[in-house]
Amino acid sequence: MAKRGVIIVAGGSGRRMHSALPKQFMMLGGMPVLAHTINTFSEALPGADLVVVLPEEHIPLWRNLASRFDIAAHRCVAGGKERFHSVQRGIEALSEGVEHIAVHDGVRALISKRLIVRAALAAESNDAVIPVIDVVDSYRRITDYGSEIFPRSELRIVQTPQIFSAQLLRRAYQQEYDTRFTDDASVVESISGHITLIEGERSNIKLTTPEDMGWAEWLLAHKE
Amino acid sequence: MAKRGVIIVAGGSGRRMHSALPKQFMMLGGMPVLAHTINTFSEALPGADLVVVLPEEHIPLWRNLASRFDIAAHRCVAGGKERFHSVQRGIEALSEGVEHIAVHDGVRALISKRLIVRAALAAESNDAVIPVIDVVDSYRRITDYGSEIFPRSELRIVQTPQIFSAQLLRRAYQQEYDTRFTDDASVVESISGHITLIEGERSNIKLTTPEDMGWAEWLLAHKE
Numbered sequence: 083m084a085k086r087g088v089i090i091v092a093g094g095s096g097r098r099m100h101s102a103l104p105k106q107f108m109m110l111g112g113m114p115v116l117a118h119t120i121n122t123f124s125e126a127l128p129g130a131d132l133v134v135v136l137p138e139e140h141i142p143l144w145r146n147l148a149s150r151f152d153i154a155a156h157r158c159v160a161g162g163k164e165r166f167h168s169v170q171r172g173i174e175a176l177s178e179g180v181e182h183i184a185v186h187d188g189v190r191a192l193i194s195k196r197l198i199v200r201a202a203l204a205a206e207s208n209d210a211v212i213p214v215i216d217v218v219d220s221y222r223r224i225t226d227y228g229s230e231i232f233p234r235s236e237l238r239i240v241q242t243p244q245i246f247s248a249q250l251l252r253r254a255y256q257q258e259y260d261t262r263f264t265d266d267a268s269v270v271e272s273i274s275g276h277i278t279l280i281e282g283e284r285s286n287i288k289l290t291t292p293e294d295m296g297w298a299e300w301l302l303a304h305k306e
Numbered sequence: 307m308a309k310r311g312v313i314i315v316a317g318g319s320g321r322r323m324h325s326a327l328p329k330q331f332m333m334l335g336g337m338p339v340l341a342h343t344i345n346t347f348s349e350a351l352p353g354a355d356l357v358v359v360l361p362e363e364h365i366p367l368w369r370n371l372a373s374r375f376d377i378a379a380h381r382c383v384a385g386g387k388e389r390f391h392s393v394q395r396g397i398e399a400l401s402e403g404v405e406h407i408a409v410h411d412g413v414r415a416l417i418s419k420r421l422i423v424r425a426a427l428a429a430e431s432n433d434a435v436i437p438v439i440d441v442v443d444s445y446r447r448i449t450d451y452g453s454e455i456f457p458r459s460e461l462r463i464v465q466t467p468q469i470f471s472a473q474l475l476r477r478a479y480q481q482e483y484d485t486r487f488t489d490d491a492s493v494v495e496s497i498s499g500h501i502t503l504i505e506g507e508r509s510n511i512k513l514t515t516p517e518d519m520g521w522a523e524w525l526l527a528h529k530e
Contacts, residue, residue, distance in 0.1 A: 214446060214453075218514065220464035220489045222438060222503070229438075229462065229503055231492045237456065240444035265444045268455045279446070279453055285517060290442065293509060296524035301517055 086130040086202065087180035087248065088123050089172035092116050092188030093137055093161040104140060105289055106188045107147060111302040115289060116144070117153045118191040123184075123243075124154030126198035132156040133175045134188070135168045166259045169266060173255055176248075182206070183251050185266045186243040189289045192298055197283050198243060205245035210275050212245075212267045213282030214238035240265055241282040250275050310354040310426065311404035311472065312347050313396030316340050316412030317361055317385040328364060329513055330412045331371060335526040339513060340368070341377045342415040347408075347467075348378030350422035356380040357399045358412070359392045390483045393490060397479055400472075406430070407475045409490045410467040413513045416522055421507050422467060429469035434499050436469075436491045437506030438462035464489055465506040474499050 092106040106116040116134070123132060136144055138160035145158070159175040161168035169185055176183065182205050186193070197213060204211040217239055223232040244266045246254075254270045263269045267277050289298055316330040330340040340358070348356060360368055362384035369382070383399040385392035393409055400407065406429050410417070421437060428435045441463055447456040468490045470478075478494040487493045491501050513522055 212446075218512070220492075222462045222464055222491075222501075224460050224462065229501060231486075231488065231495065232461065234488070236448050237461075238446045238448065238453065240446055262455075264455065264458070267446075268444075271455065277446075277453060284515070288442070291508070292528075293521065293525055296528065297517065297521035300520035300524055304516075304520065 085179070085181045086127050087176035087183040088127065088130050088132045088243075089169060089176070089183060089185045090116070090119055090123065090132070090134045090156075090188045091161070091165060091168050091172065091185065092119075092134055093165060093168045104137075105295075106136075107140075107144065108289075108295060110191060110289075110295065110298055113151055114147055115191045116188050117148065117151050119186065119188050119193070120156050121154050122191075122193055122195055123186065123198060124156075126195040127184075127202060130184075131177050131180055133172050134158050135161045135172045137161050164259060166255075166263050166269065169269075170255050173252055180248050182245055183248045184243040184245040185251075187288055190242055190286050191289060192301060193243070193286045194283060197286065201243050201245050201280060204278060204280050205247070208276075208278040209247045209250050210244070210267060210270050210277045211280055212265075212277060213241045213243070213286070214279050215241065215282040215284055238279065239282075240267065241286050242266075246270060246275075309403070309405045310351050311400035311407045312351065312354050312356045312467075313393060313400070313407060313409045314340070314343055314347065314356070314358045314380075314412045315385070315389060315392050315396065315409065316343075316358055317389060317392045328361075329519075331364075331368065332513075332519060334415060334513075334519065334522055337375055338371055339415045340412050341372065341375050343410065343412050343417070344380050345376075345378050346415075346417055346419055347410065347422060348380075350419040351408075351426060354408075355401050355404055357396050358382050359385045359396045361385050388483060390479075390487050390493065393493075394479050397476055404472050406469055407472045408467040408469040409475075411512055414466055414510050415513060416525060417467070417510045418507060421510065425467055425469050425504060428502060428504050429471070432500075432502040433471045433474050434468070434491060434494050434501045435504055436489075436501060437465045437467070437510070438503050439465065439506040439508055462503065463506075464491065465510050466490075470494060470499075
């Protein structure tokens with residue numbers, strides 16, 4: 083019955099966190115990072131089919147951790163070698179009936195319900211919707227002879243959730259893996275789907291470093 | 307006698323901070339943001355000629371604020387219309403004898419002494435040194451027909467301090483202002499100076515939003 087499927091990709095090994103615990107399991111405002119992500123999606127898209135992709139060896143750890151917190155219903159599936167393969171497993175695990183599939187990074191735990199709803203609405207009339215934000219820094223591009231200024235007005239930073247028509251995404255993920263696939267939009271684009279950009283959120287970052295976690299704690303505490 | 311000149315550009319109007327107080331004057335770990343920047347440069351480059359460029363109307367405010375903290379000796383000069391003009395005023399204010407000039411954003415207050423020293427050493431054998439960092443996000447480039455994936459391996463985020471031979475920088479800033487000048491390297495490049503890239507620091511961000519300030523507080527508290 084679920085018209086919407088959500089794949090939360092939580093395959094990180096946590097190497098960059100200087101911590102044995104993968105970052106999606108770290109505590110943030112009294113709850114694991116991944117729990118925030120799951121609950122926000124569940125509240126934003128009631129009735130959605132929710133699949134979390136984890137490294138196989140972390141599934142027992144997550145089940146144990148999850149049982150101690152108030153986390154919305156979700157299924158866990160084991161991820162693959164690359165992110166691409168993990169998303170493939172997620173797609174296979176979703177119920178056949180879903181019409182739209184959202185793919186989200188598990189460590190983007192600060193995402194707002196508002197952005198999820200906005201992306202889901204945009205996906206009702208567009209095949210592939212991805213949130214992007216403007217860049218604030220100056221950039222240089224590495225060239226064969228050195229480097230050169232790159233016009234920042236042309237650049238956008240890509241975020242998730244990326245939401246696709248289920249048919250398009252399933253078709254795109256039947257391809258062979260290519261190292262140029264850095265996100266789901268790039269997989270879809272390679273079978274020439276048109277990508278619709280919507281406005282993302284500056285705070286919707288990937289929590290990857292200890293500093294990010296400190297920042298996230300501060301943000302949660304000042305959210306009201 | 308100072309062989310090195312430092313121009314700290316603190317011309318921001320603070321609009322993005324949701325605060326009447328420009329961000330360089332906000333408190334961070336018990337001191338104004340700008341005080342951290344000035345003191346770190348003073349400690350990293352002892353004896354350097356230190357000039358702070360401020361909007362003219364903020365100079366009395368800054369002097370008043372600065373008198374209440376332990377801040378290294380520096381001179382204040384009034385900025386111009388654009389950042390370009392502010393740097394011009396800074397260059398004019400520096401003593402004639404300086405051989406190298408570092409230009410730094412006042413709100414990059416989390417810069418380490420280590421990076422400043424590393425950049426200054428690199429500038430002794432290179433005309434134009436700028437710190438850059440790798441990007442971690444995925445990027446898209448806006449094109450005439452929509453947007454496309456942009457290979458992140460080619461991109462670097464530009465930081466400050468940018469350090470130049472004084473002769474080259476003075477010559478570059480004799481040009482007419484051009485809107486393509488987004489940083490000092492771009493000004494120097496337009497008279498075809500060669501730019502040397504060195505490794506920057508992820509924490510050397512521009513403090514521009516309330517969230518950045520929360521993050522900076524957390525970082526200072528966990529620095530030891």
